Amino acid sequence: MAKLAVPSMFSMRHFLVLSLALNVSLILRTTYYESEEGSKRFCLKKKMMADADSESVIHKPRLAISSTTLTLGNSTRADHPGPGGKERVINLDHGDPTMYERFWRQMGDKTTIIIPGWQSMSYLSDTSNICWFLEAEFAKEVVRLHKVVGNAVTESRHIVVGTGSSQLILAALYALSSPDADEPISVVSAAPYYSSYPSMADYQKSGLYKWAGDAESFDKEGPYIELVTSPNNPDGFRRRSMVNRSQGLLIHDLAYYWPQYTPISSPSDHDLTLFTVSKSTGHAGMRIGWALVKDKEVAKKMTKFIELNTIGVSKDSQLRAAKVLKAVSDSCEQEKSKNEESFFKYSYKLMAQRWKQLRAVVEAGDLFTLPQFSPAFCTFFGQKMVPQPAFIWLKCEGDIEDCESFLRGHKVITRSGKHFGASPQYVRISMLDTDETFIQLLDRLLAIQERQ
Amino acid sequence: MAKLAVPSMFSMRHFLVLSLALNVSLILRTTYYESEEGSKRFCLKKKMMADADSESVIHKPRLAISSTTLTLGNSTRADHPGPGGKERVINLDHGDPTMYERFWRQMGDKTTIIIPGWQSMSYLSDTSNICWFLEAEFAKEVVRLHKVVGNAVTESRHIVVGTGSSQLILAALYALSSPDADEPISVVSAAPYYSSYPSMADYQKSGLYKWAGDAESFDKEGPYIELVTSPNNPDGFRRRSMVNRSQGLLIHDLAYYWPQYTPISSPSDHDLTLFTVSKSTGHAGMRIGWALVKDKEVAKKMTKFIELNTIGVSKDSQLRAAKVLKAVSDSCEQEKSKNEESFFKYSYKLMAQRWKQLRAVVEAGDLFTLPQFSPAFCTFFGQKMVPQPAFIWLKCEGDIEDCESFLRGHKVITRSGKHFGASPQYVRISMLDTDETFIQLLDRLLAIQERQ
Incomplete structure (x- = not known):
């Protein structure tokens, strides 16, 4: 496991990142606390995504969001009782991939399936195949x-x-x-x-x-x-x-x-x-x-x-x-012929944004560290890229021995490293949740670091 | 397990049933052998069903089939290579309920489901429920x-x-x-x-x-x-x-x-x-x-x-x-208000027809016996009814000790009683297959009895 060195004093770069992070935090809070309870929208995303976009790893992406408001795709989930607020418990224990919903909404009817009541009634699919139930x-x-x-x-x-x-x-x-x-x-x-x-x-x-x-x-x-x-x-x-x-x-x-x-x-x-x-x-x-x-x-x-x-x-x-x-x-x-982003380019960029924002927030303090990855050539994109995993493998530094309990105290539910055969100083956090939850996570991590 | 007594001599009733059964067999064969190889239709059903209808247990049903031909609903199944013929292997080992397909076809769009690509992406359904994945x-x-x-x-x-x-x-x-x-x-x-x-x-x-x-x-x-x-x-x-x-x-x-x-x-x-x-x-x-x-x-x-x-x-x-x-x-x-048959009345009548036909065929000889059931009051239909199971629990009589092998020799695949903790004199045969396969089964059972 790669570890980040934690300097005893902030460098100039750290001050800059910290300044940016605090700025983001302030905007976030202002937006959350000003928004009406029960509202399913919140403003901010555009600025934050634009910040990340300007340094995109691949190239300057075309933003998928075209207005300053974002309709939350997943507002009915029972474990997400409201749109925001610092009292809300953020559950990122499991890796529920709801992040992708927006892409599929944008695809419209292309992946809509229609199944008549009389179709696919038999147990069998193809009895000549070893896997006889494989369609x-x-x-x-x-x-x-x-x-x-x-x-x-x-x-x-x-x-x-x-x-x-x-x-x-x-x-x-x-x-x-x-x-x-x-x-x-x-x-x-x-x-x-x-x-x-x-x-x-x-x-x-x-x-x-x-x-x-x-x-x-x-x-x-x-x-x-x-x-x-x-x-x-x-x-x-x-x-x-x-x-x-x-x-x-x-x-x-x-x-x-x-x-x-x-x-x-x-x-x-x-x-x-x-x-x-x-x-x-x-x-x-x-x-x-x-x-x-x-x-x-x-x-x-x-x-x-x-x-x-x-x-x-x-x-x-x-x-x-x-x-x-x-x-x-x-x-x-069809990416080139139709000038439309492929699913993988879209989702790569979203993950790249999230990891960039996450690293900025984590590096603003010395309480947490993240794994560091080396870039490698990707045959699919045809260029060098950095891994951007579906989970954050976060380490609590200093005297925090149980990172899961520590974050739970700040209403962030994660999975302790001990379940993975590792130290409880580590937690696993999903990176695949909705935009709203992810931004709230960043806000929560910033707030925790400010208080220490 | 109830057993049928096998009389040493045929009674008058037996002669009548045998006569009916042979008649059915002749019609079946004539139809099969005259039909073109590869055709997906065959004629006969109307007469056979009308025969059974005239003695329906509940009341005279309205026939679901309105022409003399029946389009086979399941002609693409790999274990059903052709529409008929005495060389075809009939596989009734498993209880594949394809019999019901016709009903659902008749229902048209009522049970057609449309699922957009962005729907139901999360693992979760309702986290307040014990069964959190229950819709x-x-x-x-x-x-x-x-x-x-x-x-x-x-x-x-x-x-x-x-x-x-x-x-x-x-x-x-x-x-x-x-x-x-x-x-x-x-x-x-x-x-x-x-x-x-x-x-x-x-x-x-x-x-x-x-x-x-x-x-x-x-x-x-x-x-x-x-x-x-x-x-x-x-x-x-x-x-x-x-x-x-x-x-x-x-x-x-x-x-x-x-x-x-x-x-x-x-x-x-x-x-x-x-x-x-x-x-x-x-x-x-x-x-x-x-x-x-x-x-x-x-x-x-x-x-x-x-x-x-x-x-x-x-x-x-x-x-x-x-x-x-x-x-x-x-x-x-809505059965009464819309004057349409309910799913259960439709399927009850189909099962009643099949059991009536099956009993006529089995009772035409003394090679096989079937369980006998007592009628009982059904609160759903509001009258006395006889059980009509989804499987035939058939017993080979006389000196046939391995009923499964015996029927396999006649190209009927069944499941031996030994798999059910019972004697190999018994076999289980599905009653829920397509009309075509069921009629071929009756034909095969008649032919076997004729040869003995």
């Missing part, structure tokens, strides 16, 4: 999107669709373990690892597989399964297998290997790779993920798992996902 | 439908939505077992039981629960979970708990407790009850089921299971299911 249209668009983005080899792969990639992780554990083994196969992942891996592996008390903790300290002989998450959840770094022994079976969870989060270096080419629409396009409510599987018998066993678990995967969501993936591929292919 | 509209329609049909008490119940009722069975096993118990809790069900129960309970080699076989021979002391399927899959009989000891935890699987299959005697009122759209409305491809749960802690644990298993349930399918359930309730409430 052909969805499979076609998965292959096309990977080709367009260049992030995965699909040739000589079996596609297995799942109810989100969570179900596919469980299906993969089932498929890679042996019912005749003397003991459960060890499941490891390098810390900080995705916080759900330990409970997903152990909640059934399965005799097939068992969570065995941090891959770096794993030294047991014999077969094991290693979950390789790249870019990693929570910290955003690229990952390779850590254990690297002969009897290792690897599951590559590449949920975040998309151009808005990380430079695409080459098409991934592993034995078993997982993706999900939740993080690629933001459609978490669909619960659709897919696996690219080299070995036929593994694909068969994964399919069997899903058959016993849920007798297939929602056809409605597969058809809708096909339409959304098609729109993403179309947007990439 | 409010779906929950509302579940409550309304149970009230309209009178088949379940919903007051003081928590609704947990699942990816089909399969996921809810697993969630219930998880919720009712204890992670601190010395040994896995026994899971039992009275034979013949649903063939997937043993593998669903054991495929994860869980330390929480373990399949312990037929409930009737279960005599182990201590806590246990009993799966009570009523009406039962495969045999269609109404069921109550068999073990009936103090430490029993019951899961009532009422997938078939709907008026088209069995008389509704009273609203079910159990601790944990499961339903599914697959069998109630025929929308198996949606993968939507629901549980009515009395105990708050059990509902919480079931929700936790689904969170770890699939992080919720497709919102698209929940919204579509809400629309379909609403249409069913509307059709029941």
Whole structure:
């Protein structure tokens, strides 16, 4: 984990950043406190986004927002009781990708799906396919999107669709373990690892597989399964297998290997790779993920798992996902001819803005630090880019030992580092929430630093 | 299991039925062999249905088919390569409810759903609900439908939505077992039981629960979970708990407790009850089921299971299911005012026709026997009715010891009784397939009997 050096005295640059940050904070507060309770709009975004835009990493972007007001796309969510105010609890514990809603609204009817009541009634999709519940249209668009983005080899792969990639992780554990083994196969992942891996592996008390903790300290002989998450959840770094022994079976969870989060270096080419629409396009409510599987018998066993678990995967969501993936591929292919921003360019820029604003705010004080990433060449954008992960892996510095409790005291709900096999000095914070929540987070972080 | 007595000599009634059956067979064959290969239509249905109609159990129905030809609704399914012919393999191993497609086609746009690309993106539905991924509209329609049909008490119940009722069975096993118990809790069900129960309970080699076989021979002391399927899959009989000891935890699987299959005697009122759209409305491809749960802690644990298993349930399918359930309730409430057949009357009549035809064919010989059911008062239809299950629980008589192999030899794929904890003299055959496949089944059964 890269750490920021915290100087004892502010440099001239720090003063400048602090000045900018305080300015932003003042504008934010004035706007919040002046806005009427219950109003679904607030002003400010334009200035803040314009500030970030002027230093855009790629090029000067065309702003998606054309007025000084922003209608909040997600105002009905029950955990978001009001539009603002310092008393509001901001819940960024989970990585709900509602940030993308605005893009899909702008797309209008292009991804609207119409399903008549008599359609897709059968359990079956294609009984000639190993994954008999896989909709052909969805499979076609998965292959096309990977080709367009260049992030995965699909040739000589079996596609297995799942109810989100969570179900596919469980299906993969089932498929890679042996019912005749003397003991459960060890499941490891390098810390900080995705916080759900330990409970997903152990909640059934399965005799097939068992969570065995941090891959770096794993030294047991014999077969094991290693979950390789790249870019990693929570910290955003690229990952390779850590254990690297002969009897290792690897599951590559590449949920975040998309151009808005990380430079695409080459098409991934592993034995078993997982993706999900939740993080690629933001459609978490669909619960659709897919696996690219080299070995036929593994694909068969994964399919069997899903058959016993849920007798297939929602056809409605597969058809809708096909339409959304098609729109993403179309947007990439037509970007030049139609002079419209592709989904990935749009979302890359939004993430770039957010990370720039976040770094400005965090660097204004010495209470928090962020991971530092090196730029790398992205084959999709055709230039060097800096990773901008879907989560903030924030470290509380100084004498704050429990960062999660500290932030909770300031009404920011995050996930403690201890759930990821790391120190409680760290927390994971979602970067994919609505604009409103993200700006409130920045405001809250600034206010905390001012008070210290 | 009720058995038919097989007389050594034919009675006058038998000769009449045999004569009718042979007549039907001849018409069938003439039609099949005269029809062009590859054609998606065949003639006959009108006469056959009219024959059955004239003796309808409820009243003389208005035929849903108004011409002498029937367009096949399901001609694209990969396991149905052609429209007819005696060489075609008929696969009735699984209970794919494609029979209902015609009804939903006739409903036109009433159940068409339109989902814009920006809708339902979040993981969350209602965070104030125990089941935080339950769509409010779906929950509302579940409550309304149970009230309209009178088949379940919903007051003081928590609704947990699942990816089909399969996921809810697993969630219930998880919720009712204890992670601190010395040994896995026994899971039992009275034979013949649903063939997937043993593998669903054991495929994860869980330390929480373990399949312990037929409930009737279960005599182990201590806590246990009993799966009570009523009406039962495969045999269609109404069921109550068999073990009936103090430490029993019951899961009532009422997938078939709907008026088209069995008389509704009273609203079910159990601790944990499961339903599914697959069998109630025929929308198996949606993968939507629901549980009515009395105990708050059990509902919480079931929700936790689904969170770890699939992080919720497709919102698209929940919204579509809400629309379909609403249409069913509307059709029941508006039956008199609009003079249109309700979904349940339509499907009841179709099942009644099929069972009448099936009994005529089976009783024409002495090779097969069927369960016999007593009529009972149905509160939904307001009169006495005979059960007409979703599956045929067929017994091969005489010296046929393996009924599944015997029928496979005649290109009819069924599921052997041995998978249900019963004798291989029995097979389970789906009654919910398309009209074409069902008539071909009758034809095949007649032909088999003729040859013996």
